[in-house]
Amino acid sequence: VTATLESFRPARRLLIGAWVAIVASVSPLSAQEKPAPPSTTIERQRGPDLTELPLEALMNLEVTSVAKKPQRVADAAAAIFVLTQEDIRRSGATTLPEALRLVPGLYVARQDSNVWHVNARGFTGRFSSQFLVLLDGRAVYTPIFGGVVWSLVDTVLEDIERIEVIRGPGASLWGANAVNGIINIVTKRAHDTQGGLASGGGGTEERGFGTLRYGAKFGDVAVRAYAKYFNRDEFVVNQPGHEGAGDAWEIFRSGFRADAEVSEHDTVTLIGNWFKGSVDETVRMATLASPVLASKEFSQPVQGLDVTARWVRTFSATSSLQLQLYYDWSRLDTLRVPVSLRTYDGELQYRFPLGSFNDIVTGVGYRHHHFDSEPGNFAIFVPPTADLHLFNIFVQDDVTLVQKMLHLILGTKIEHTTYSGLEWEPNARLLWTPAPNHTLWGAVSRAVRTPSIAERQETVSAVAPPTATVPIPTVVTTHAGSNPSNGFQSEKLLAYEIGYRGQVRPELAFDLVAFYHYYQGLQLDELQTVSLQPTPVLHADITSRFKNGFDSEVWGIELLAEIDPARWWKCRVAYTWTERHDFRRVKSIFPTNTTRAPNQHGYVRSMLDLPEGFELDVTPRWVSDLPKGNAREYIELDARLGWRWRAVELALVGRNLLHAEHPEFEGVLPVAVQREVLFKATLRF
Amino acid sequence: LRGGRFIRIGFRVAVVLLLIVGVGPPALGDTVEDSTVKAAILFNVARFTEWPTTSFGSDAAPMVLCVVGADPDGAMERLDGKTLKGRSLRVRAAADGGLRACHIAYVGPDHPDLREVVKAAEQFGVLTVSDADRFARKGGMIGLVNEGGKIRFEINLKAAQQAGIKLSSQLLKLASIVRN
DSSP states (O other), X not given: OHHHHHHHHHHXXXXXXXXXXXXXXXXXXXXXXXXXXXXXXXXXXXXXXXXXXXXXXXXXXXXXXXXXXXXXXXXXXXXXXXXXXXHHHHHTOSSHHHHGGGSTTEEEEEEETTEEEEEETTXXXXXXXXXXXXXXXXXXXXXXXXXXXXXGOOOOGGGEEEEEEEEXXXXXXXXXXXXXXXXXXXXXXXXXXXXXXXXXXXXXXXXXXXXXXXXXXXXXXXXXXXXXXXXXXXXXXXXXXXXXXXXXXXXXXXXXXXXXXXXXXXXXXXXEEEEEXXXXXXXXXXXXXXXXXXXXXXXXXXXXXXXEEEEEEEEETTEEEEXXXXXXXXXXXXXXXXXXXXEEEEEEEEXXXXXXXXXXXXXXXXEEEEEEEOOOSSEEEXXXXXXXXXXXXXXXXEEEEETTTXXXXXXXXXXXXXXXEEEEEEEEEEEEXXXXXXXEEEEEEEEEEOOOHHHHHEEEEEEEOOOSSSOSOEEXXXXXXXXXXXXXXXXXXXXXXXXXXXXXXXXXXXXXXXXXXXXXXXXXXXXXXXXXXXXXXXXXXXXEEEEEEEEEEEEXXXXXXXXXXXXXXXXXXXXXXXXXXXEEOSOOSSOSGGGBOOSEEEEEEEXXXXXXXXXXXXXXXXXXXXXXXXXXXXXXXXXXXXXXXXXXXXXXEEESTTOXXXXXXXXXXXXXXXXXXXXXXXXXX | OHHHHHHHHHHHHHHHHHIIIIIOHHHHSSOEEHHHHHHHHHHHHHHTEEOOGGGOSSTTOOEEEEEESOOGGGTTGGGTTOEETTEEXXXXXXXXXXXXXXXXXXXXXXXXXXXXXXXXXXXXTOEEEEOSTTTGGGTOSEEEEEETTEEEEEEOHHHHHHTTOEEOHHHHHHSEEXXX
16 A cells, blocks of 8 residues: 555646646736746656755766757857757767768768768769868868768767758858858867767677777866777679678777866867778779779778867957867878878967947968879879968958847858969858747858869779660760869859748747759869770770869758657657759760759658667658669668666667668669668766 | 456556656656756755855845856756755846845856856855856856766855855865866
């Protein structure tokens, strides 16, 4: 009987609380008598009462933080989304691009086990040249091919504080190549990663992975160091026989971060990373000696090192000065051509108020790239080296037109690069907050994508086997051309965007964006010559040049709804629709739509907190047809079952559960992404 | 009798469901919301704090906790009505300058200007607590920090002394001591 009574007590308390709340809310008299708002009465019944615990016990409790959206997100006049540490943890992702699938409006496709496309606003592609990616303030966008080699962008996922993703041009603050957007990956301060973390696991595609991280404090200096390794299995070729796609990979990575508070106003941060690994890739190629397509597997050694130093002086909440320097070296023996790159970068940023209505951010930056290459299997850089110098200066003013209501943001970046000369990228934004939880914004901006080293210095050559219409082999050669003034110039974008963000009810929030982009001079190879060559065997010879070959018009909408039916159940619905029209400016044997993203994609995500520390997260996602041949429409399902007990976390993750295999983007070698199941254990000490 | 048993079982099921829905997993699992832990730490720190004798009008006067800025999840508000050092604890929102009647000030993490609050608190002998970034280093008395998923606190002794507030040595043993 006692046990029954005991078990009823919390429920009775709850019922009394609810009753008081109802009475308090319907009766004005009792509301007056009780100064505490009605919701507090219920709130008091929720959650454990910890005030009776001694301090020592409180200090040993593991805490979680609700995904607090910083106020700044609501105040941003751009299509911004913040992926929190909690989002990343519960995504079950083992790589950054897989975690990015949860960003609304972003299109992520996995071409093979180690190649991802990450882009937005109607574009996709292996190098996604219009998307800038920063990891702890360091640009991981490579100027060699123009874009991001996602297989090499990695860190300890548990140490990431947040990933900010801005769709649309963010050029005035971030600079060139932030055309379709910017991904800013920010890791936690070393102060926030004290103690140890060990995680590891494996699965059907993950042959094995493990991470070890430890953080310690020496006076005012906090330091953490990590080491991480993974080995991933190959996928399969999407053709009868389903042979292995020869795209397995493994990378070992280690690094550190130190944060020091040197004075009340100054913080200094030092970050370093190093990695070494091997990334396999298989291509279908023919030679004139043997003009049939044959698969050839390459093992590509990769290696890199980077060091970043940052000093921030804070004068007040609205004024600060920041100096950042970094050095980055990497060497990739890609199958096309072995390349190495050294980057030296320095930038100074100053934020200050002017009067009481202007919040100004201004800065200068300089970057030097030294590039080196060797002749590759079917590509060569002429000349084999390059030295690029980039200077930039920017200013942005956030003008308060009406206090807490209306802001006008004006800014521009002026950039000078070795290849493209002077570029200027202005933008104007208007932010209107008619009510505290509702934001409307609009923006007009111009952005450029500067030429990559490949587009200025590379010659690529491939042999196509005989076909029914052309019964002899064809050699297709694309080159940069020797006259730079006639060569590939910057791609330009003029973008118009409007958006609404609102917390309609405590449990319901919306983020809606509509955009129109007009691109000028996108890259398309221009046909130069067609000839018949008798040696070494009779073949057709086609040459073309990298040119600003077509314009494109893209419009669309990006929607996100966040629905939290209960404290323990969160749902997200994302949907993106884009329409793209291309206009050719040159004659070419290549189609313009190889970079076309699907018209529609979206997902529904449910995150459920279950009793006893269990978590169940389910995400069905959908992608419509890609242009002919690249991939068909698909629906896939990702799920994660997690269990947390004290310092231990176990997770069982299933990815692409609906099909044994499905292609997301088919290159010359059509590779299918496989269903996979993995297990992960994490221990904090 | 049989029907009665079914009703009882049904009621138990309903209670379990209510518990899951109403109390929610934070009460059942081993991790808790950081705001709840921070509020509990604030409450416990106050237990080991001595205010200047002039701070309270009478023995029956309540202890006043003022919330400056945001109170995440209403965790501080939930302390209202508890008994602290033999006094009833009252929680109310405070405007920046209005700290005269407060004994404890909790400053929300996003509050734009900490210095003003800190100055006012020193003037009126108010214990200042915040989870804002480097609060204790900026002149606050108790800074709550999340270190690898656990809440720790930093004490700025000088700031407390200037306000005439004494912190027990038991607190000092558990905290890290910082200077501005």
